[in-house]
Amino acid sequence: MQKKERYQSLLNYFRAQQPEPETELHYTNPYELLVAVILSAQCTDKRVNMVTPALFERFPTPAHLAASHFDEVFPLIKSISYPNNKAKHLIGMAQMLVNEFNSEVPAGVETLQKLPGVGRKTANVIASVVYNAPAMAVDTHVFRVSKRLGLVSQTAKTPLEVEKQLVKNIPQEDIPKAHHWLILHGRYVCLARSPKCGSCEITAWCRYYEKKHPISPKNT
DNA sequence: ATCCCGAGGG
């Protein structure tokens, strides 16, 4: 199957399933999303959503967070991964927002990456979700699912490689949605350890499934 | 033992 056809088939399927996918992180403004995405590194969205309500109540704006102390932030995020690093990153991030960006979340990926705790993946999430920019954030789900579905080359080794190939092949206006489609498929169907191929509706286009269920070469 | 919407530093 040709690459273009594979992309079109899969995008059509996902669009039919969920025309307007959304983040499962809970937030009400760009600042809250930025905090939630920083917290989500190597942690499930569900667990992040358990700590953010108290966090947002205590620190409703970047100024509140910027003026806080490590010992005020740490206890509130203690139950998620890397609370030590993340507490420091959150405060530093808020201070930079206040001091350099007038307490607003900047739009550009390059600028976003200057914020403490914000790497390429987080910057791409903000750019695409908040500003609807054609930026593809490649997290563990997008990385795994893209390779299994044959959207990118099987030899791709880094998230950046996968990102470039996806951006090149997905229509610009679909990129923010495709990001969520791939994540949701990865989270609920195409699981890392034991993917639910039995209930998956797109195995016909899946390289991983092909490999696991090879068609016997009868008459070739 | 492996995974979860990674980032920073060596």
Add this chain to the structure above:
DNA sequence: CCCTCTGGAT
């Protein structure tokens, strides 16, 4: 490129 950070679920 590698390593460390580091909690909870499966």
